[in-house]
Amino acid sequence: MVTDYGQGYATRSEPRHRLPAGLRAPFEARSRREFGYVLLSLPLATVLFSWTVTMVALGAGLLVTFLGIPVLAAALAGCRGFGVLERARARGLLGLEVADPEPLRMRKPGAAAWMGAMLKSGASWRHVLYALVQFPWAVFSFSVAVTFWSCGWGLLSYPLWFWVFPAYAGEGGIQLYGDAHHSVYLDNPFEITVTALVGLVFTLATPWLVRALTTVDGLLVRGLLGPSPLSARVVELESDRGVVVDTAAADLRRIERDLHDGAQARLVNLAMDLGLAKEKLREDPRTAARMVEEAHGEVKTALQELRDLARGIHPAVLTDRGLDAALSAVASRCTVPVRVEVDLPARPAPAIEGIAYFTVSELLQNISKHSGARSASVDVWRSEDRLMLQVTDDGVGGADASRGSGLAGLAARLDAVDGILMVDSPAGGPTRVIAELPWRG
Template sequence: MDITATPTPRWRQAPLIALRGFWAGASWRALMHLVTGSIIGLLSGFILIILAMAAVAGALTVIIPLGAGAAIFALSGALTLVQRSRHTAFLGAEWPDTAPLRPVTLAPKALLEVLRRPRTWRHLSYHAITAVYSPIAAFFAIGAWTAGPMMMAAPLMGLRSGLETRHWWLLGVGVLVLIGAPWLGRGLAEIDSLLARALLGTSRTETLEARVSDLAASRESTVDAADAERRRIERDLHDGAQQRLTSLAMNLGIARATLTDLPEGGAKALEEAHEEAKQVLTDLRDLVRGLHPAVLEDRGLDAALSAVAARSPVPTRLRVDMDRRVARDIEAVAYFVVSEALTNAAKHSRAKSATVDITISGSRLLLRVTDDGRGGADPERGTGLQGLADRVRSVEGTFHLSSPLGGPTTIEAELPCAS
């Protein structure tokens, strides 16, 4: 025999659900939330009204409105912390991490900064609303808890004279009011919670701004970590592999000069090994120089790019107009953009001349590299142009390439360099 438990119909569970509100912790926390909210709301509302009246009364002066305004905003910030903690303690609300509250001063500039923030007016609106709503909500919640038992006790008061119909009506209504009291309190507390989430919480714009700030900080830390790793690799290559290759090339040169009686095959092999060692050493030096030249660190972008222009197979005219040095990562990006652009001009464009112009305009470093080659440069063909664009964007700069067929090719970049 298959015995299957039959679920209890929901209409039979309704009395148990209704009575559950009496022993549910959420009901009592909601009641305490409303009671404490009414006390805070009455006190804060009274103080805010006094301060507002003082500001209006002293409108003919300057110091009184400024002082009253500063006090209102300071009180609003303190009340925000108190109300948030109340919602967290009784309703389990969670609040996003925000910047700490700054002390409000009498300086007009500081007050204007506070006035411009939408968050200021949202918080102040909540405190103004709850100054009225919280006492009313607490009155109805406490009234339901007290009126219900009093109405249920009415028939007992009429026992001596006999029970009348109105007594039974009071008994029934009292039972309903008492059963509904927990749910009424929870509903009123939920309304307050909705108001708090809308006005004391973080708006979508503020959330996006915080996200952008986090991403910017993460990008900066990533760039710093990559820069530190690059420096470590440069140091290891310079102090390790480069020194050993230099010693090897010297030993091969000495052997080549002293061992003159070797067979023709051995002498040729020794000569090839010596030339190969020198070429590898040259390539390694170029690699180390390309990672981050010491002259860029020591003397800045002008000196480093002068060396690049001097080494370039394409005759290059360089003009650097900078009244100050910029951030280290910005200098590195500008250096690599110019180096890669001149390398491409020599390898791919068959250019006969190139020009490099670097200037500072306000808070932007303007970079322009032009060559008179055949043009047609395409980032999709793997010439490193896409990597240049990505490197420029990594520091929140802009990159533009113009390379029609027949030339000229122009690379322009704008890099932030706020002092």
């Protein structure tokens, strides 16, 4: 793998605001989208709740006949259709990305198989639960948001419209209290100012209140309309299995290519040279001896290539002496001085140990080829149930795993075993790469 150290991070400076977040929140587009989400929730939740209760009740009542099954299946299908709309609404207004739930699993095509799959699908029944839970929450959030929003802006703008009361209603202003003996109106400048200040507090608090309400909406959408944790884990494991299979196939192709282009080709030439030496042994013994000597050198070179290839598959020093000795051997072959420090109470599982070795080897190879560094360091330690690797160098920086470089492939390999790769490499350096692996000792 080759990591491109010549490209830096694409940085984007955050816009600087003169007003603090608390003051600009009522005028931000995000606040308007969240308030719009709350306003739309009530009518949509009403339709979804009505559909769900009506169709599920009708289907349950008709279960004494065959008609109940298709009615229930239609009810669940309708709820899943509303789920598509809700996920799109959450994506557009809340910026919440929720994956589609697991699809129906039908063993064979046909209406009966579809109805059976629909009724057996846990995702379908989660959509029903969402319809039943979201309706009362939508009523509550709509009432709270609209009340706070209208009171806030109404009171804040009170100095602009309080004149309506004495001009057309025959009263001094908004009446706070009144009985047969006396009444209290907000009609003097002090009371009008205090009213506007109370409205300002309501106005500034409303976006944050609406944000809290939509956070609950997001939890409902993510928890009930998205894939279940079990199905998401199954998909992740299937993807990881594909990465492992592809990685193994790529390693086999690399080994085959190295054998074909290296040791195999050298051994073929060696056999031809020995054949020629055999023919010249009687006619020209001196030439034959020289050819045998050259063949002996070729044998040594071929053996070295085979040792290097075997070390690339799984080094014997790793099996015999562990990560400390194996990483020290790798560091000695790096073109820059490398400090290695391994602090492990015991050896992890052999598979994890091998992945850690090849991860550090890959990173040191990248440092040799692309970093322009003068020194590097490797630190390995255990943190609870994780094996931690850190490789740093003082090179030019600019490494980015998101640009399809070798780091991306390395991250995919680590992810296949529930590992994590983190890269911190600003332009100009230094570069720090941290890898986490499960211990599995």
